[in-house]
Amino acid sequence: MTATPEAPVKTNDGQLTLELDRAHVFHSWSAQGALKPMVIAGGSGCKVWDFDGKELLDFSSQLVNVNIGHQHQGVLDAIKAQLDILTTVGPAFGNLTRGRAADLILDKANQGSEKTHFQKVFFTNGGADANENAIRMARLVTGRDKVLSTYRSYHGNTGSAIVATGDWRRMPNEYATGHVHFFGPYAYRSEFWSTSEEQECERALHHLERVIQSEGSHTIAALLMETVPGTAGIMVPPRGYLAGVRALADKYGIKLIFDEVMAGFGRTGGWFAFQSLAEDGVVTTPDLITFAKGVNSGYIPVGGVVISPEISAAFDEAVFPGGLTYSGHPLAMASIIGALTAMQDEGIVDNAKRIGEDVLGPGLEKLAARHEVIGDVRGLGVFWAMDLVSDRETRTPLPAAKMAELKAKLLSLGMLPFVQENRVHVVPPCIVTDAEVEQALAIYDEALSSL
Template structure:
């Protein structure tokens, strides 16, 4: 057995076989899992064990924002590991001091305090606890087309079908409709944005009792449920509603934060400051696990003389904080926020052209380098190419599209009738066009199915 741990590099087949034999893959029927055996990555590309190169058009899970294999972040992790790999979270360290200050400097408004977690889900868990304790209320309003994580509270906040197996979940969570312009029943009837989705939220607040509601908890820009970008006026209106009824506004920026939308945080597009904001993913660009709750000074003051209701063994882990410090420096040194904005303009233009060319494209949406293509059977009826919550046996045409992408060296995230365009923020125009050219050819498959 000891010799087995010292074996040389495995073949692609061995890697896949042993991973399937001994590990569980998330959100998947294990008998249908067919993973890519990845061995290395650099910049906007990664390679499998067979030597095939893939353009990473989803930044893995929308998190490798600075690109793969950045030596500055790797070196920071190595140096911290040599100096101080771990102390318990009751200690003070230089990485904790530096990163706390850096986040306070770039966060909007008065979000000047930070509670560090291991990722987005437990950041959201702690945001729930903070909101309930601070307000003395227990209900949380979230949205149906949302995903906030797979832990107990976060999955209850989640509106999409990943919530169902975990139900009944934690008590007190109520779901409302989203500002989904393409499929909004109010807007489709009026053929214009009515912002009736805001009136709907206020109705729910009234029906549930404002005095019972601790927070409205949203993804600023919805992520895996289709890059739903709020119309102008929505986020501002939500802020006013929360202020009117003494309810906290919590923005989940786990995906949309750290330059993904062309601003440090998506809320900056609308100049709205939430009471709490959760972040992760782009904080370290996936080099190490780290999340955080950014807390307003007003709420942080509440805990001056009261115990803070959270704790994690790896809260403020020095290695993770060192990775985050180096990552934030890369954003600034390489002007990646500006590049996301500039490349985002090209992405939006080219996605619009794809929509003109391909009858299977019902809608395209993007903000910065956060984009999606939504495929339909019929543009008039807007019937999805595969059903909402499509099961594996219903994903045939989308699986064919996925296989075409992979065979042509493009990796991206496909979910139901959508696929995503979320490359690393360091992508250059020629690399962006390389991916879009593969997409252009692949859409002939879905066009044929529609025809």
């Protein structure tokens, strides 16, 4: 029997889960000794619950990946149908489900552009190995080695992806070579002494070009950047920045990779973030797009690289030296078809855009007006962050102890939050309703008042 708030499984199952977890499960990014993970028994839509039936509003989307919500019937049905046809097949074989999934992804990636910018998809097991393979493609096509990425970034926990990452997690893992970091725009905490979005854009682009020149443009294969940096703080780039990066990449013969693992497939109110950030109807397109998470809301592990015709053609005669046993796994492909079809038919991406513009964004701004602890609110779609400070004038980040207190309060009030450093990331599923947003805003209000 599935656990629900109305019909929980045996009352001791939560304790059994915790005992088995602590006895046998090794957790990521954690010191193992003192862990006591929250137990989740089930979920539906924007809510999860434990074995006792205690319900939480999931405004974390787990790891900002459950875009379509928990247990969407359309995705479940697609996976179940594929189970009866073919559960697995090697990547060297043709497979109808894989072809249909690729076709759907390319249809979304090419929207908003007058011509077809993307032609093929290489499927991976997740976002990290999507970035690994995009980097590999750029290096092979250009014959260059270096990869530039920002300090405020996260690209995954595999060899090159973790070194491309800018935050602390790369430091114990710096075994890959050829990686250089630069500062991207972040107007609220500017590295460039900027006093406006326009200055931040201009100075960030100048900084990037100087890094390119100083490293030797002839040595740089790729610029890898999250279109909207997620874990690092949901920093929507200023107007003109993406176009400026594209121009620099073209000027110096560098391949541009947009990491859309977290920002893609509805999160920003568009199919991809680079489409949401179109300016005057013009979409800034990269050479490669990496994706995972929202493409099927994490129901089955999957990721991939969307490839431009130019890069794809480079491997028409030359062998691409990469592959994965589960590349394009049929069950994962079916989950993509189910998710993207449902998102399209049910207007889920449009809902995320409307929620951000009409409900969530204005609601967070009202919270900021009431609470001095909120230094900045930024985002779009269902991808927002509240930057919390102990002093608005100095913008001093709220201390870790206070953030832990806030997280505990949010949990006690019935919310599963996403708390990162001094920020609360407001990242519900794309299916979230007006009523659920209002419920969440009330919870944030009460929790912030407790500080």
